[in-house]
Amino acid sequence: MTSEASGGKFDLIAIGRACIDLNATEYNRPMEETMTFTKYVGGSPANIAIGSAKLGLRAGFVGKIADDQHGRFIRGYMERAGIDVSGLTVDTEGHKTGLAFTEIKSPDECSILMYRDDVADLYLRPDEVDEDYIRRAGMLVVSGTALAQSPSREAVLAAVQAAKKHGVKIVFELDYRPYTWKTPEETAVYYSLVAEQAHIVIGTRDEYDIMENAVGGANEVTTANLFKHAPEIVVIKHGVEGSYAYTREGGTFRAHAYRTQVLKTFGAGDSYASAFLYALIRGKDLETALRYGSASASIVVSRHSSSDAMPAVEEIEALIAGQPVPHA
Numbered sequence: 001m002t003s004e005a006s007g008g009k010f011d012l013i014a015i016g017r018a019c020i021d022l023n024a025t026e027y028n029r030p031m032e033e034t035m036t037f038t039k040y041v042g043g044s045p046a047n048i049a050i051g052s053a054k055l056g057l058r059a060g061f062v063g064k065i066a067d068d069q070h071g072r073f074i075r076g077y078m079e080r081a082g083i084d085v086s087g088l089t090v091d092t093e094g095h096k097t098g099l100a101f102t103e104i105k106s107p108d109e110c111s112i113l114m115y116r117d118d119v120a121d122l123y124l125r126p127d128e129v130d131e132d133y134i135r136r137a138g139m140l141v142v143s144g145t146a147l148a149q150s151p152s153r154e155a156v157l158a159a160v161q162a163a164k165k166h167g168v169k170i171v172f173e174l175d176y177r178p179y180t181w182k183t184p185e186e187t188a189v190y191y192s193l194v195a196e197q198a199h200i201v202i203g204t205r206d207e208y209d210i211m212e213n214a215v216g217g218a219n220e221v222t223t224a225n226l227f228k229h230a231p232e233i234v235v236i237k238h239g240v241e242g243s244y245a246y247t248r249e250g251g252t253f254r255a256h257a258y259r260t261q262v263l264k265t266f267g268a269g270d271s272y273a274s275a276f277l278y279a280l281i282r283g284k285d286l287e288t289a290l291r292y293g294s295a296s297a298s299i300v301v302s303r304h305s306s307s308d309a310m311p312a313v314e315e316i317e318a319l320i321a322g323q324p325v326p327h328a
């Protein structure tokens with residue numbers, strides 16, 4: 001029985017897009033010459049929900065999918081992954097599923113070609129977010145991209161309000177994608193608005209620069225500003241250089257990246273978030289949680305997808321045990 005059917009609680013509920021990734025099956029080749037792709041469920045918050053469910057968390061999802069074959073594929077995959085999909089709404093206005101074609105030019109030269117015009121996920125409305133559903137979560141994981149357009153923007157803000165009302169911890173994954181946003185100023189306004197209400201904020205250094213509408217920002221300045229508001233933990237990722245977690249009490253923790261055979265660069269952020277949150281939910285300390293995130297990311301960058309590739313707990317723990325001195 002799902003948590004929904006039993007009326008149970010969720011460890012986390014993610015809100016935002018559930019889409020399709022089409023990952024090049026020909027490696028080290030430019031998109032112009034790539035002829036074959038493999039289909040996976042994609043979209044940062046969907047990937048985080050999938051990664052969390054694979055680690056054994058009780059995960060739910062709130063979003064809108066297209067009323068077509070892709071939408072049904074997404075629902076079926078998420079159900080089989082053990083995610084409660086009762087918060088998924090089906091679009092009735094002919095909007096399409098977002099597509100992401102990925103190019104794997106070399107292990108460190110990857111790009112994503114997005115098809116996101118009029119996508120169903122950005123049409124999620126506030127009245128389609130059920131306060132009673134959100135209140136059953138320990139954490140609400142918000143994707144920044146879902147703030148890019150109305151009515152999805154208002155739907156997310158409604159979910160944030162519901163979470164605050166019921167004492168649900170808000171996790172804000174900045175998940176910045178340049179398309180869909182109109183201006184840097186608008187992005188900065190909405191990113192700051194939600195970051196200031198969140199308990200945990202996770203992003204790359206570049207994404208915090210977007211939030212601040214600045215270039216070359218410093219972690220100390222970012223955290224000092226955020227800690228004037230609701231955040232208790234701020235995670236700032238620096239790619240292969242590793243990542244930092246800062247606490248409101250003044251703690252600073254660092255994790256290095258784990259050595260791996262990199263196949264592609266994307267998928268790191270979503271696997272990092274799911275394993276980091278898993279560790280926190282299981283009561284591990286912040287330093288350990290950073291290691292779980294980093295280990296999970298290093299596993300996913302060595303594999304083909306961002307969703308199906310999410311590791312099991314045993315794989316993460318084996319990597320941490322096997323590489324006590326990570327690189328960088």
Ligand SMILES: Nc1ncnc2c1ncn2[C@@H]1O[C@H](COP(=O)(O)OP(=O)(O)O)[C@@H](O)[C@H]1O
Nearest residue numbers: 237238239240242243257258268269294297298
């Ligand atoms: N090439 C790599 N090898 C091993 N781990 C990596 C690599 N790139 C990123 N990671 C891990 O994934 C984490 C998130 O990566 P990052 O690139 O900062 O995020 P995003 O995918 O959101 O842009 C890093 O902190 C690091 O632990």
Ligand SMILES: O=C(O)C[C@@H](O)[C@H](O)C(=O)COP(=O)(O)O
Nearest residue numbers: 042043044266267268269270306
């Ligand atoms: O988020 C998307 O819409 C695309 C993802 O599914 C894709 O796999 C990806 O870009 C993951 O990126 P990450 O931020 O490096 O985890």
